[in-house]
Amino acid sequence: MNHILYIPSWYPNQYDNLSGVFFKEQIEGLSSVIENVGVIAPVYRSFKSFNFKQNELTFSNNDGVNTFIKELWHLPGCNIYNRLQWFNNCKKLFENYVEKFGYPDLIHIHSIITAGQFAVYAKKKYNIPFVVTEHSSGFDRNLYSKRELMSFKAEVTESSHNFAVSKSLAEVLAKSIGGTWDVLPNWVNDNFINQDNNFTKKGEKIIFFSLSSLNPLKGLNILIDAFDDLAKEYQNVELWIGGNGVEYHNLSDQIKKLRLEDKIVLLGKLDRDTAIEKYKSSTFYVSPSLIETFGIVVIEALAMGLPVLATDSGGPQSILNNDVGIIVKKNSREELYKGMKYLIENEDKFDREKIVKYCVEHFSREKVSNDLINVYKKILKS
Secondary structure, three states, X not given: OOEEEEEEOOOOEOOEOOOOHHHHHHHHHHOOOOOEEEEEEEEEEOHHHOOOOOOOEEEEEEOOEEXXXXXXXXOOOOHHHHHHHHHHHHHHHHHHHHHHHOOOOEEEEEOHHHHHHXXXXXXXXXXXXXXXXXXXXXXXXXXXOHHHHHHHHHHHOOOOEEEEOOHHHHHHHHHHHOOOOEEOOOXXXXXXXXXXXXXXXXXXXXXXXXXXXXXXXXXXXXXXXHHHHHHHHOOOEEEEEEOOOOOHHHHHHHHHHOOOOOOEEEEEOOOHHHHHHHHHHOOEEEEOOOOEOOOHHHHHHHHOOOOEEEEOOEHHHHOOOOOOEEEEOOOOHHHHHHHHHHHHHOHHHOOHHHXXXXXXXXXXXXXXXXXXXXXXXXXHHO
């Protein structure tokens, strides 16, 4: 495998180090099996964090990945201008990259919504094929105009191969912008798999853990109401919620109103090491989302041996089976309550070592990267 250039539609930067972090980790992981790996990434800055610091162009090499990043202001309500400046800056980054490292054999874009236009341009001008992996929940949420969908549809026809991170997203994409979409999931970081887990009983407390950004689409208010019902029946249950976001104060007020301060803990933003410790200390994991294109936290929980309760929000249906967790209807207090109760009463039916094995077999770096590399090889041979 020779030279692959990745173009993500969003990427970690000094103003948002979590944006596209899974893209970054996947690309760095692939650098161990691909001879030359590069990234060019125009990244938006929000006026919500405005300062007078000039937008920067930076170059770095992390884990063998040659990376150019250019910061851009994102102007609210100016989608056409934003896309144009993203495209023009991507062209400049590509020229910088090629001058230093030469032309890539293949381009892989993460999300077509901004990177697609440049990928088509590079294919037509330089005869470089490209692959798409789509992650955006915007297609399922009908966030794109007819004009945008028509543009995406035209870009998809130029792609050599299309991936979606879940079956549900693949179906939505085929319906909205056409094309054939294979499922290629995200992989779980090795740090979660390579843990010395102790699967003996953790004690008298039964701890449900949930980790996400705190926004309305994550369904955490519904989970809290469902947990209120559960706590009336089981005295030894706790709910830990990790993450920050716009709903933090609303959720805190909801917990106080229900007088559950001794049962529900808002943990705030967690770094990876702290998150791993919370997974280790928990009994079960809960994903109450209203919409998920994949669900990286679900496979993190599986890697730690936790049975998972998830809603039918899209991505989890491509991840879970009856041996590793259960799926309930989304946006339902009663369903989440019943799901948590089921896990408590049927804990012994779940083999935690087998849960870890299942995760490794389906969502490890080795499994996913091998599937991806095989597609690269086919494209470059054709």
